[in-house]
Amino acid sequence: MALYLVRHGRPILDKAVPASAWILDPEHEYLVEELAAQAPWPDDAVWYTSPEPKAARTAFLLAKREVPQVEDLREHDRGGSGWVPDFAGAVRGALTSPHAVARPGWEPIVRTRTRVVAAARKILAEHPGRDVVLVGHGTAWTLLAAELTGTEPDLERWGSLAMPDVIAVDAVTSPASTTADHHAY
Template identity: 30%
Template structure:
């Protein structure tokens, strides 16, 4: 059994620059609380999206456990539209209504899900039988989980908190169980 603790990042201070958007003061406090909660689990490795807010969310745990945060591009947030969306709600609705639709310079749900599932499979192969924390983002997290169960959809995404943690337990590459960890 391989356990992936999928962590949606804590609250961030909004900037248009996706890669370097930092956690807010509230987000940093929540990352510390997340550390306290997840440090009770037998964590073997910590992986994250390369985006600053995702790394900063799992960094307190890594520091506490004396582990390194390994970044993987496949866990970055989906690119919705190049340069940012003028109307985020309209942009996000369009990609969820038509799985193959993408805005200029953006990824469709199909493209982002394929990228995310590939990253997940890489972890399952490399860390078979281990407990892995993964710092990531709400949309890509939902798309990956939706590849295994269609109940993980836009409504699930809308209900996610910052941070939020779901444990995905795999038997080889078969998803056996999903559990939410209360923070």
């Protein structure tokens, strides 16, 4: 059994709306189609997605059908705090100080981790022995992969995730023996 954590495709960046409302950029949907052609997951995998538009559209393109949305798979809540000039630095700060509020309006990263891990564990428990594909977000998946592998969040991997991208986590039932591989597509 494996868990495939797919980061959404490239969105249209719109400084006037929160990132949680961004849509997938139609000009870059071909990258999602390329990932679909190289899919590392089996055809009978179980699918779920974050409700954010960029993730839901990525899931639709990959699965070639509507995919059930799970609210708690959404990205780190950044509270509509507006455009963050040093976004990477702010997220790195949040990841290294998980109990702190990295910026006004942001949820502490520990809350994101708790929410996403609980949602993923519930999905995995509902589908024992099945391969599962979750479509969502880089920060959320970095936190989930760390939890499932019993490691600290991998800041280098987070910084190198493409849009779209996949983190494959094997043997997710036993954190002590779990491994995660990052596949750039």
